[in-house]
Amino acid sequence: MKSPGHRINRRVLLSGTAGVGGAAVLAGAAPAAAHVDPATGPTIGPADPRYALLTTGNNQRFVARPEYIRMIHSTEDAVSALRAAATAGKRVSVRSGGHCFTDLACNPDVQVILDFSDLNSVDYDPELGAFAIQPGARLINIYEKLYKGWGVALPAGVCYSVGAGGHVAGGGYGLLSRQHRLVVDHLYAVEVVTVDAGGRVRIVRATREITDPNRELWWAHTGGGGGNFGLVTKYWFRSPDATGSSPAAQLMSPPSEVLLNAVAIRWADLDQAKFSRLMKNYGAWHEANSSPDSPYHYLSSIVNVGVRAAGGIGVLTQVDATVPNADQLLKDYVAALNDGVGVQLYPQPAMPQFATARRLPWMRATRLIGTSNVTVNDPTLRAAHKSALIRRNFTDQQVAALYTRLTDPAYTNPRAMVFLFSYGGRINDVSPDATASAQRSSAFKMLFQNLWDDPGQDAVNLAWLRGLYADFFAATGGAPELDGQADGCYINYADADMADPAFNTSGVPWQTLYYKGNYARLQRAKQKWDPSNFFRHSLSIRPA
Template identity: 50%
Template sequence: MAQKTDGIGRRRFLGAAAAVSGASALGGATTALATPAQAADVPTTSTTTGTAFGPVAVTPKDQRYRDLVRGMNQRYIGSPEAVHVIGSAAQIPAIVEKAVAENKRITVRSGGHCLEDFVFNPEVQVVLDVSLLNQVYYDPTRRAFAVETGAQLLDVYEKLYPVWGVTVPGGICYSVGAGGHVSGGGWGLLCRQLGLIIDYLYAVEVVVVGADGKARTVVATSDSNDPNRDLWWAHTGGGGGNFGVITRYWFRTPGATGTDPAALLPKPPAEVYLSAVSWKWSDMDAASFRALVTNYASFFTANSGPTSPYNALASFLVLPHKSNGQIAMVTQVDATVPDARALHDNYLAAINSGVGVAHGALTRDVGEFRSMAQLVEPRRLPWLEATRYLGPTNVDLTDPTLRQDYKSSYMRAGFPARQVEVMYKHLTRTDFANPRASVTLSSYGGRVNTVAPAATAYPHRESVFKMMWMSLWSDAADDAANETWNQQFYEELYADTGGVPVPNTVTDGCYVNYPDRDLSDPARNTSTTPWHGLYYKGNYPRLQQIKKTYDPRNVFRHRQSIQLPS
């Protein structure tokens, strides 16, 4: 049922590969299948190696069951009748069709990075685990790179770059599955230079269900004459769990010609400067904090145009609760652009201007980053080495025991003074103390904003930075305290607009890959903008019509799935 994408670069929507709803357990034996037999109208390039398997049905009596009914967020653990571990995309239609016939709810797990209960909840009876659909290869038939939806992001980079010297601008969270990351409009450290991963999406393969309850596999492309082009468009930011089970993506730079794979996707920087600095909370007062946060917001407001030399730079400002002890900033700059080191140093000077607190090494885990004391001075690294380094430093990805809560917002301009005061208030509260509770400001804009909001389903093409609220904790007894802190902080920050960041001249809604059930709670969202207006803005009516065409029975659904038109 769902997919997720994208923590900090991230992450994630829904932790699954596309979501489904409604299926049943198919027996309990391991079944070996021959090479996938796709629908007759679906050309495919087989990469099957070794012995085919599956689907393997794991039921509650199996010792593997407890490991397969949970993702990264331990707040949500499922109790389905069975988890089907999928060995090939060809196995999926039969499971889905049986689900529809028996009216059973089914969801799909790819990377397991669902932030809400969209994959694992009491209503779900069957889970499709597509994490082993993880091949990455060049498809000469489509002149594009195929990525199966179970492929983890670091695996994608480690295949595309060493073999062909290319990449896609996805997130830094190494274990996020491609399924939800892409469908929600995934972003990462290269977005200001290269745009979003969906800006390179050429085609998507989806198992859909018609009004007759029959499942079929459809490949939808960006070709203007493709009768299924709307289905492709829906997966350029329409989120996971809405239209069908995504099994595979194909990527190619729009307008790229020829058959040389090395010329069909962008090349990442050969080398980057990477740095991590911190400021001591004990040295910060309200004025220092105000200067630091205002400087960050002002910098990216002023330097996010399509031709800005600072689009070679990406940076995260992580503001944890004061109990952590440090505020952190992690920065990466393309080291191959002119005056790259000067870009980095000028940026750091701009952020420090008027703060009055000296920065030092990052010696603690802050937000999603572990301590990186050795990077207090920028270090020049090969791009893939830097990518491999940053991914596993993500705290919530390397500790699978954590409970988590998230919120998000896009910013089109700097903070009003009142909002900065609210941020300082909640980050220094003494009635709540969690060193792993934070707000992260992430640079945005640049190449992302060169695409029209309606050209893809992803509508946030006018923002210059984004925000992510994150609380991580281990004990279920702390659920209420962490969730309440996030809610109170968020709703007071946006009190002038009904407790949510409605699209206007300052804010621009929310990121669907950081799903937040509070957005659809009228007690928490008191604005006139519904949850879907925050995620999809003006693209929602078109998404509803596509839903009607490809999922008329509303098989693929979850708490915040796209609704059929009235």
């Protein structure tokens, strides 16, 4: 194998004008399909029937009206597309899977969308000794290719259609993270197309090698968020503890089998006291088992706390079934949640066959979990999201706020919910500054989510979610505090309200809520790699 350090530190400098091809692109004219180079993606303008599909992502609240969308098919294609846009002074946004929660990719200011969804290969790179994944690869395809090809995996997200591009840059978290850390803890290298202060476009590769002069660009992509520093055209993954030269030894291996359990608690069986006890049980268990050496770091759970109109609360739990006491770990966890609550546990409507825990091959369970939630996977809905990372158990005030809002008889949208995700475990076995993902002492993660389909219901549904979040964090100015009971927000659940003093009255800047003490270092990386702030959006890193 060739030395990764030798191969990766080279820079390719590409500069020049848009040329004749660029002039056609800037006019928004789509080239004739029969003559398009397969390495060059089509340019899609307003007259193209594909335009409407590509001006929005999964959240239908946010729609762009760009002059054109450029589909990117190769690194060289990204270079030429970026050079054309930069030369013409066009405002650019970047998209891979389209799952951005807010308007970072699709908003009225965007003049050009660079879409990487077709740049989606997953392969092993023997020269770098790492797995190369392009930004448009969807998580389910990444899992399938890595596992079937080499028996390895990444501890990435549950939603099957999320693209690697933004997911990785924001940290990357999933049901295997308590056991195998975040996705970025396995990131070895990144290839980025950047624009310097003089408008020159170049390809830069950066690794985690201490001797790499571009290392800070690698570090910025370990949780610094998407759309900040340039166009990511490839990620390479190798686990830090990898040994030897076999591809199967270069990345973490998932459990061959998992124990899966899905149960539901009916709202009809809960009064305020029982609901409070259930929430406090959840918080206490996760606080007690958030350390890397907890025997429960093999277990991860998702609790969907729906509004009363939804009928119930769902508890999905996955345990590494190769652990000798997997069944007992699961029984202990479910018993701890129901301790003092004493309600009957029912089958979940979407997964009734798992009311009694069953063993499944990991890949089969991953497919099932990723595709079973019809509401979350519906790409036609409008949505709003907010997040928090929680270090210690819920306060009484927080539980009361949840109960009041979730059981409000005047609010009847059944697709409003609060997700609770197990966090901690080996995620917390990494220094806050080792990667840009700074929250390394949390016990669980919260996603406040609301989904609806009628634009006429925007105001009422946004008001409900904002009211819930404001009430939940009333003691800390409408935002999760840092290094206390809470620990800020998760950038992959981006929420522009955190940059608005009308909603975030905490006095803590949104940059600090998402990045904590790492923000200044991210700014220095931005200053070096994107000094003109060419890549920008409502929650982008500002140059130092």
